[in-house]
Amino acid sequence: MREIAFIRQNKDKWLRFENIINKNNSNPDELTKLYLHLINDLAYAQTYYKKSKLVIYLNDLTIKLFQKIYKTKRQDTNQFFFFFRTEVPLLLYKYRRYILYSFIIFSVSLLIGVVSAMxxxxxxxxxxxxxxxxETLNNIENGNPTAVYKSGSNWGSFIGITFNNLRVGLSCFAFGVTGGIGTCYFLLQNGIMLGSFQYFFEQQGVFWQSVKGIWIHGAMEIFAIVIEGAAGLILGASILFPKTLDRITSFKNGLRESIKIVIATMPFTFAAGLLEGYVTRYANDMPIFLAVFIILGTLSLISYYFLVYPYIVNKKILSEIGSKK
Known part of the structure; x- marks a missing residue:
């Protein structure tokens, strides 16, 4: 059968599947029947239309359905662990393009900050x-470029810093309702600020001292903001590009899924606040190997969860789907 004929024959069925999957009160037996239909359609498409976008569409639809069935069968398993271990990683994989877009926007704005300051x-x-x-120039003259992080108590710094980081991240996400324009502005603003900030220390000849102090907490703090920016772009795209859904349904789905991604960044934001409140203030007296270990360790941890682990979970799900065909 030609691909166009296959699509015409099944298009209405797939759209109906999408609507059923998006319902919160779907019947488990009904979902199982849909799943059997979908894996048959997917297997047919993979056999005869290997390089078609249809395979990608059916693959995504099957994963969403499999995930929904999987959740209904896990009543005796901790929902908290499922959320972070499976649900969020699958969303991160689904929206990986938006994470890439957010990193590109932030990286370009950081470069703008460096070049402008230069x-x-x-x-x-x-x-x-x-x-x-x-104040920073004065600190540099006194031999402690990052002394600003020593101000206040450990606990007070942690609380103030964490709430500020949450405010920035949530603002970056929430302004996605502008179609993503507000989110792009926040990413641009923070990227330019960071770029000019780091170049300022380079101008003063204390770049590496600043890196040791700033990036102990900054690795997770900045990374989390970029992911929250990606969530804002997802929200904006759900408004601008509803695809086969009506705009309200698309917005509700985008809002629900992007909020889950934002929630997943919060443990890292709290961890960054703890590091800034309790560890960064001692960076100036810290052995360089210890500072590098903390920076690379925190960066590796958050990078693994948001960039690598989603591919592992997706591959595992596809493997399970394949074993059921």
């Missing part, structure tokens, strides 16, 4: 403010 001396003061720049 060619315009007043740019750093414009972005960071005179008070912060003057």
């Amino acid at each position: 060619h315009q001396e007043s740019f750093v003061r414009l972005i960071l403010g005179d008070h912060y720049v003057n």
Whole structure:
């Protein structure tokens, strides 16, 4: 059968499947019947239309259905662990393009900050403010470039820093309702700030001292903000590009799934706050190998969860689907 004829024959059925999958009160028996239909259609498409986008569409639809069936059969298993171990990673895999877009936007804005600070001396003061720049210059003269992180108590710093990071991340996400424009602005703003901030320390000849102090907590803090930016882009795309769904349903789905991704960043945001409140203040006196170990360790941990682990979970699910065909 030609691909176009296969699509025409089954299109209405697949759209009906999408609507049923999106319902919160779907019948488990009904879902199982749909699943059997879908894996047969997927197997046929993989056999005769290997390079078609139809295979990708049916594969995504099958994974969503498998995930929903899997959740209904897990009443005796801890939902908390399922959320972080399976549900969120599958969403991260599904929306991996938006994570890439968020990293690109942030990286470009960081480069803009570096180049702008390099060619315009007043740019750093414009972005960071005179008070912060003057205070940091004074700290550099006293031999402690990151002394600003020593201000306040450990507990007070942790609380204040964590709430600020949550505010920034949630704002970056929430402004996705503007079609993603607000999210792009927040990513641009924070990227330019970070780029000019780091170049400022390079100008003063204390770049590596600043890296040791800032990135102990910054690896997870910045990474989490970029992921929250990706969630904002997902929310914006659900409004602008509803695909086969009506716009309201698409928005509800996008909101629900992007919120889950934001929730997954929160443990890392809290961990970054703990590091900034309790560890960063001692970075100046810390052995370089210990600082590098913490930076690479935290970066590896969050990178694995948001970038690598989703592929592992998706591969496992596909393997289970394949074994049931």
